[in-house]
Amino acid sequence: MREYAKVFQGTAFTSATPKEVTALKDRLFCIREDGVIGRVVAPEEDDYQAIVDAYRDGPGFRRLDEGQYLLPGFVDLHVHAPQWAQSGTALDIPLYDWLNTYTFPLEAKFSDLSFAKNVYEDMVSTLLANGTTTVLYFATIHKEASILLARICADKGQRGLVGKVVMDDPEQNPDYYRDADTATALKDTEEFILAVKELGASAKQGVYPVVTPRFIPSCTDEALQGLGELAAKHDTHIQSHCSESDWAHGYVQERCGKHDAFALHGFGLLTEKSVMAHCNFLDEDDAALFAETGTAVGHCPISNAYFANSVIPIARWLDIGVEIGLGTDISGGFSPSLFDNARQAVISSRMLEDGVNGELPASKRGVPNSRITINEAFYLATAGGGESLSLPVGRLEEGYAWDVQIIDTALRTSRLPLYDANEPLEDIFQKIMYLVRPENIREVWVQGEQVHKRE
Ligand code: GUN
Ligand code: FE
Numbered sequence: 448m449r450e451y452a453k454v455f456q457g458t459a460f461t462s463a464t465p466k467e468v469t470a471l472k473d474r475l476f477c478i479r480e481d482g483v484i485g486r487v488v489a490p491e492e493d494d495y496q497a498i499v500d501a502y503r504d505g506p507g508f509r510r511l512d513e514g515q516y517l518l519p520g521f522v523d524l525h526v527h528a529p530q531w532a533q534s535g536t537a538l539d540i541p542l543y544d545w546l547n548t549y550t551f552p553l554e555a556k557f558s559d560l561s562f563a564k565n566v567y568e569d570m571v572s573t574l575l576a577n578g579t580t581t582v583l584y585f586a587t588i589h590k591e592a593s594i595l596l597a598r599i600c601a602d603k604g605q606r607g608l609v610g611k612v613v614m615d616d617p618e619q620n621p622d623y624y625r626d627a628d629t630a631t632a633l634k635d636t637e638e639f640i641l642a643v644k645e646l647g648a649s650a651k652q653g654v655y656p657v658v659t660p661r662f663i664p665s666c667t668d669e670a671l672q673g674l675g676e677l678a679a680k681h682d683t684h685i686q687s688h689c690s691e692s693d694w695a696h697g698y699v700q701e702r703c704g705k706h707d708a709f710a711l712h713g714f715g716l717l718t719e720k721s722v723m724a725h726c727n728f729l730d731e732d733d734a735a736l737f738a739e740t741g742t743a744v745g746h747c748p749i750s751n752a753y754f755a756n757s758v759i760p761i762a763r764w765l766d767i768g769v770e771i772g773l774g775t776d777i778s779g780g781f782s783p784s785l786f787d788n789a790r791q792a793v794i795s796s797r798m799l800e801d802g803v804n805g806e807l808p809a810s811k812r813g814v815p816n817s818r819i820t821i822n823e824a825f826y827l828a829t830a831g832g833g834e835s836l837s838l839p840v841g842r843l844e845e846g847y848a849w850d851v852q853i854i855d856t857a858l859r860t861s862r863l864p865l866y867d868a869n870e871p872l873e874d875i876f877q878k879i880m881y882l883v884r885p886e887n888i889r890e891v892w893v894q895g896e897q898v899h900k901r902e
Pocket of ligand 1: 546661
């Protein structure tokens with residue numbers, strides 16, 4: 448009878464569709480040795496009690512306490528791990544100046560492996576403590592430090608997808624922070640890919656290399672072409688920034704005579720395993736190209752409020768079938784929490800729909816049908832992220848990884864306002880999404896292993 452490594456008993460929330468969240472009340476989640484959900488058993492099923500009886504007294508059985516709920520672990524599609532060292536600062540100037548004044552000098556310091564180790568260990572632990580179990584990371588241009596970030600993910604049990612950043616254009620990047628030349632950038636990237644594949648082979652949860660041109664303005668055409676070829680040769684994920692701000696979008700239009708999306712596509716960089724951050728200035732053709740190639744948008748709502756010069760029409764792109772997930776964009780966005788970003792995604796979409804200039808009449812102020820709900824924001828943080836990465840994560844269903852956060856709504860020091868024993872589960876879910884703080888996230892599990900616990 449004991450065919451599962453672990454059995455969890457409790458109530459969980461998972462996305463059924465982008466708009467619908469399913470509450471799974473009092474289910475048994477039966478977890479296989481490999482950390483994958485083997486079965487989800489409802490109380491009305493015949494063998495429910497038999498499974499409880501068989502596992503109840505064993506070490507792998509866990510019944511959630513009153514007031515505790517399971518959510519899928521979050522998937523963060525856009526993090527600059529080195530920028531954790533400046534999070535919450537330097538948000539007062541435009542993107543171009545921010546990169547040159549603060550960000551490139553900081554990232555240059557990651558040639559120092561002991562500095563890199565300090566920051567990267569904190570970054571990975573902080574994201575886990577915020578309920579984030581899968582992360583798509585930009586590291587820096589440094590091969591060794593980038594491999595170190597992947598190793599830290601492997602050791603701490605986080606599903607890390609890590610990119611060594613490429614920025615090889617001597618015209619566009621400072622001498623103190625760029626790849627030595629195009630050939631070196633490509634050689635370092637290939638060595639990085641091989642090293643991380645080897646690391647990933649022995650990490651239960653998986654750790655993956657990602658081909659990472661920073662954005663078109665940082666890279667020569669030869670580098671972009673070579674990176675597209677490397678991604679195809681080694682079947683890797685690909686990430687970059689795409690049409691983020693007026694300046695970045697305008698630069699690409701001027702240099703390439705087209706939008707980022709079509710330029711990236713021309714270099715072989717839009718595939719099913721591509722995730723492009725921001726994408727604020729996609730037009731309908733760009734978005735259709737994303738949908739056709741399976742390229743995902745990493746939506747970074749907090750960062751966008753500072754650097755992107757616009758609110759992305761996320762509801763429209765969801766409607767036409769573009770894959771979308773959420774990103775914190777540490778440190779363009781100051782918060783390491785996808786709860787915070789889910790809230791901002793909803794708020795920004797409401798402001799886009801209604802408009803913000805009170806001097807205009809209501810009928811001219813906004814963009815109709817732009818709002819998303821908290822259910823959709825939850826989808827972006829979970830299932831949408833998993834689909835974007837083409838990985839079986841972000842849902843609590845058979846065949847998906849057991850990546851979860853255990854949320855305690857009854858914690859004495861951070862109780863959620865739940866007063867009615869019969870409060871509908873949909874309302875409890877909304878309160879969790881809007882009000883949870885890191886203290887309420889008591890435990891985090893990845894691929895069936897506990898990776899974070901708050902004492
Ligand atoms: N565009 C190029 N590099 C960056 C970066 O580090 N952060 C953001 N937000 N945009 C970028
Ligand atoms: Fe970014």
